[in-house]
Amino acid sequence: MSAVVEQPSARPAGPDLPRSRFGDLLRSELHRFRSRRFIQVVLVLAVVGWVVATGIALTQFGNPEPAEIARAEQQIDADLAMNEEFRQECLAEADIPAGTSPDDFCGPEQTRDDYQLSWYLDQAPFDLGSAGPPGALGFAALAAVVAALVGATWIGAEWSTRSIVALLFWVPRRMQVLGAKLVVLTGAAVVIGVVAQAGWLAMSGVLRAVVGRDGGLPAGFWSDLLQTQARGVLLTVIAALLAFGLTNLVRNTGAALGIAFVYLVIVENLVRGLRPRWQPWLLTENALALVQQGGSTIYLYPAQPDRYGSTEPVEYYLGHLQAGVLLGAVAVVVLAAGAVLFARRDLQ
Numbered sequence: 001m002s003a004v005v006e007q008p009s010a011r012p013a014g015p016d017l018p019r020s021r022f023g024d025l026l027r028s029e030l031h032r033f034r035s036r037r038f039i040q041v042v043l044v045l046a047v048v049g050w051v052v053a054t055g056i057a058l059t060q061f062g063n064p065e066p067a068e069i070a071r072a073e074q075q076i077d078a079d080l081a082m083n084e085e086f087r088q089e090c091l092a093e094a095d096i097p098a099g100t101s102p103d104d105f106c107g108p109e110q111t112r113d114d115y116q117l118s119w120y121l122d123q124a125p126f127d128l129g130s131a132g133p134p135g136a137l138g139f140a141a142l143a144a145v146v147a148a149l150v151g152a153t154w155i156g157a158e159w160s161t162r163s164i165v166a167l168l169f170w171v172p173r174r175m176q177v178l179g180a181k182l183v184v185l186t187g188a189a190v191v192i193g194v195v196a197q198a199g200w201l202a203m204s205g206v207l208r209a210v211v212g213r214d215g216g217l218p219a220g221f222w223s224d225l226l227q228t229q230a231r232g233v234l235l236t237v238i239a240a241l242l243a244f245g246l247t248n249l250v251r252n253t254g255a256a257l258g259i260a261f262v263y264l265v266i267v268e269n270l271v272r273g274l275r276p277r278w279q280p281w282l283l284t285e286n287a288l289a290l291v292q293q294g295g296s297t298i299y300l301y302p303a304q305p306d307r308y309g310s311t312e313p314v315e316y317y318l319g320h321l322q323a324g325v326l327l328g329a330v331a332v333v334v335l336a337a338g339a340v341l342f343a344r345r346d347l348q
Contacts (some may be wrong), residue, residue, distance in 0.1 A: 024172055033092035033184050034227075038153050046146050054203050062123030069213075070118035076112070083110055117213075125213035128204050128219055132225045133293045135200050140232025140291045142195035144239035147189045150258070151240035154185055156253025174343050182241070182335070189240035193233030200229075224293055231290075231291045231320060238327050245334035248342060252334045280316050286326050289318035296323075 033039065090106035095312075103109075118124030158164035164177075171177050247256035268282050279285050281297050289296035299313035 022176060022180065025176065029180045029184045033154065033188060036153065036157065037302040038147050038151050038157070042146060042149050042153075046142075046196075049142075050094050050203070052248055053208060057126075057203065057207055058210060060123075061126040061207060062121075063125060064121055064123065068121065069117070072117055072253060076115045076117070079113065080110060080112065105291050116310050126204075126207040126211050127213055128208050129217045132204065132221065133228050135204060136197060136225060136232055137226045137288075137291050137345075138183055139196045139200040140229070140235050141192070141287075143232065143236040144287070146196075147192050147236045147240035148243035149257075150188065151185055151194070151242075151244035152247045155181065155244050156247045156251075156256065159247075175339065177238050178342055181210040182244070185240055185244055186237055189237040190233060193236030196236070197232055212224050219248060226290060228293050231324075232270065234324065235287055235327070238331050240332045242327075242334055245331065245338045248338035249334065280318060281326070283327065283330065286318060286323035289323035290320055290327060294320040 087106050087109065116124075116130060117127065155164075158167075167177060168174065242258070243256065246259060247253055250256050250259070266282060268284055271278050271282060277300055279300070285296065285298060296318045298316045298318060300316055301313045
């Protein structure tokens with residue numbers, strides 16, 4: 001007899017386990033984002049708020065008769081001439097101190113642009129030329145609040161339900177998961193910002209058609225307005241990412257919103273009162289400077305008058321670039337801190 005050594009039969013080759021690709025993860029995260037009930041409620045409430053605000057705004061403007069507008073224009077011309085007469089008397093008679101310019105002492109020469117027709121009418125018509133940039137600024141602020149709520153609950157719900165742990169069983173690469181969430185949130189914030197600014201254009205169109213004044217717009221109006229709106233969209237994205245990063249740090253939506261409330265309402269007001277020279281570093285000051293046309297000027301008053309008893313403020317100009325860099329840097333730091341903790345800490 002001969003001994004035969006039997007080799008174990010090869011195990012049947014099964015199908016390879018599919019590896020998740022980033023595109024698949026993005027599609028999954030986009031579906032999860034759209035399915036969030038709280039996000040849906042926030043967006044629906046934003047639309048309802050737009051409808052209500054439009055209805056209220058229609059009651060705040062009127063359609064005065066041409067004769068009433070003509071009288072208001074005549075009153076503006078009379079006030080402009082009277083102020084210029086007083087200014088010329090000041091320049092001719094006043095003893096202007098050395099080192100002081102005539103405009104600083106007697107005031108600058110006023111023009112028609114310094115007067116608004118609404119000051120002389122009981123219920124003025126809607127004027128897109130003067131209301132356009134401030135309206136874009138207001139809608140940018142509202143869009144930033146909505147995007148911050150969306151960004152906070154987007155990751156906060158994952159922590160509260162522990163669904164992020166289950167997600168990591170499918171995609172164990174944590175930075176890939178975090179990156180997909182940030183891509184989806186950034187895209188959603190851009191959409192929110194653009195829709196908000198489109199909402200302002202739609203509202204202003206309704207107001208102009210119903211209770212507006214037929215008149216030309218200032219030169220370069222649309223260019224300035226679209227630039228303001230673009231910066232408003234940028235602010236919306238930064239607010240969403242900052243709220244996301246803060247919530248990812250504390251792993252609780254309520255705690256993150258509480259921290260934001262304390263900082264914006266209490267800490268910043270304390271800084272304005274106790275350390276006014278720190279104002280250029282406040283988030284709200286930089287948010288305003290980022291979106292507002294021409295940036296923002298902060299007036300810093302000295303703690304004590306000088307030897308002449310003067311308390312003239314020092315002007316600090318915050319430009320778009322400086323404000324954008326500061327806000328972006330804060331968002332990057334918060335996101336990076338949250339990413340480091342997300343990569344290292346135990347999620348069980």
